[in-house]
Amino acid sequence: MKRSGDSEGEKRRKRRRLLQELGDQKIPFLAPSDRGFQQLWDTSYSGLVLRKSCSLPAELHSRVQAALLTLRRKGCLLKDLVRVRDRDVFTAVSRALLGEPGHTYRYLDTRLFAIPWHSEDIDVKGQNCCDPDLRAACKALWELNTFFCTDVSQLKEGDRLSQSAKGEAEHESGQGCSQPSPPQVCSGPVKFNVTLLNYMDPAAMSQLKEEPYYGMGKMAVGWHHDENLITHSPVAVYSYSCHDDKGESSEGSSSDKACWRIGLKVAWDIHTPGLMLPLESGDCYYMRDDLNSTHQHCVLAGDTARFSSTHRVAECSSGTLTYIQSRCREALSNLHTDPETGSHRLVALLPATLQDCEEIHNEVEFEWLRQYWFQGQRYARFCSWWTRPMEQLEKDWKLMETMTMLFLAAVEEEGQEEEGRREMAEILLSALTDRHQQRQTWRDRCHSSLAQTLPPEEAPVDRPFWGVDDPSMPLPFDLADIINRVESLLWR
Ligand SMILES: O=C(O)CCC(=O)C(=O)O
Ligand SMILES: [Fe+2]
Secondary structure: OOOOOOOHHHHHHHHHHHHHHHOOOOOOEEOOOOOOHHHHHHHHOOOEEEEOHHHOOHHHHHHHHHHHHHHHHOOOOEEEEEEEOOEEEEEEEEEEEEEOOOEEEEEOOEEEEOEEOOOOOHHHHOOOOOOHHHHHHHHHHHHHHHHHHHHHHHOOHHHHHHHOOOOHHHHHHOOOOOOOOOOOOOOOOOOOOEEEEEEEOHHHOOOOOEOOOOOOOEEEEEEEOOOOEOOOOOEEEEEEEEOOOOOOOOOOOHHHOOOEEEEEEEOOOOOOOEEEEEEOOOOEEEEOOOHHHHEEEEEEOOOOEEEEEEEEOEOOOOOEHHHHHHHHHHHHOOEEEOOOOOOEEEOOOOHHHHHHHHHHHHHHHHHHHHHHHHOOOHHHHHOHHHHHHHHHHHHHHHHHHHHHHHHHHHHHOOOOOHHHHHHHHHHHHHHHHHHHHHHHHHHHHHHOHHHHOOOOOOOOOOOOOOOOOOOOOOOOOOOHHHHHHHHHHHHO
């Protein structure tokens, strides 16, 4: 599967080398009460911006917070069964993706399908994919998204200093909001297209990992870069610490409760001190410029339950419903259906065309259908937006099974010119081998021991799946025999 940057093996080696160099020592980190905190921020973490709670409109806070509580009450926030270094693990935080209709966000070999923002009024489009409460909640997060788009786009160098930390730096350097602003660093208006929501109640967690390098405390989310973003695009985060879902308020006695913090570090660097930024409920922070790629961040758990809404510019060139639908159209344009008899034939047998079709077949099966069903009924339960499109993609995919069958028949046909046949057989073999392996991987993921622990409505579904003698399917699910047949053609 696709991965960017260093390979896992390289990362492991790098990590081991750094840990060796470090021995038992911890790397220092600075928090706001430490001397030099502001200077460290300005020199080594300048892409980080804190927006204190008071700089957002009060009613936006209350709508967003109500929305997050609604999503929790409805059970929309779920742990993801992701893959880390070829192993299945549940995320410690519960999550949901909201965003532009038809958008998806891929992280840790998992494609999340966005519940649409529902930004328009219900009557306008007659949307009835989910109930009014959920729709209102989605809309509130869309409003927050709009606020962030504007705010991050307008943020100028000058503001950056005045917004950061408690304002000490402001007094020292004499900079305030009225200062003329140097040119904007961020190019063009920012359009966040998804938000990944996170929720965790530390009281419900049996054990959280200790932050290993700096000794920053318990982590809710370990050190990472955010994946699958447009290069150098910003990330905006809203942080809401609340009471747990049993209604035990923490607000009164907040002084003796540990607060939530984020940790930042320069990637692969054990010499620059880390930065720890405490967040009060309603505070927001932005990671701008290349901060996400040059630095890693983690989330350090406080004592109370907490939500965050993390707004991103997801790299969606192959991640939207419109994209995959047009890919399917491209593949299916090579299939001719006789209007009288309903029988099928391939339009062209050009190797490049066949290869495209088989690649699209694998893409729709593994990046869309299996990703979707692996996450069980969780999408359809809250909002039916994806139900129809997924049915249609499955129909298209099934026609592609027919196309593969016709392709196989053409390759096996006697009296073919030898060179042409060989080239076709090689293309088919490589697509089928890939398909066979990926089907196995998804079967394993669906039947893993962790998957078994999920309640039926969240349990992974291995779909599409069909039995050996399903008359409606043109090819078997298990491709081992066919792969052998094509291989033996190549050996002749
Ligand atoms: O909760 C936060 O503040 C950030 C969470 C985060 O890093 C993520 O979801 O990628
Ligand atoms: Fe992150």
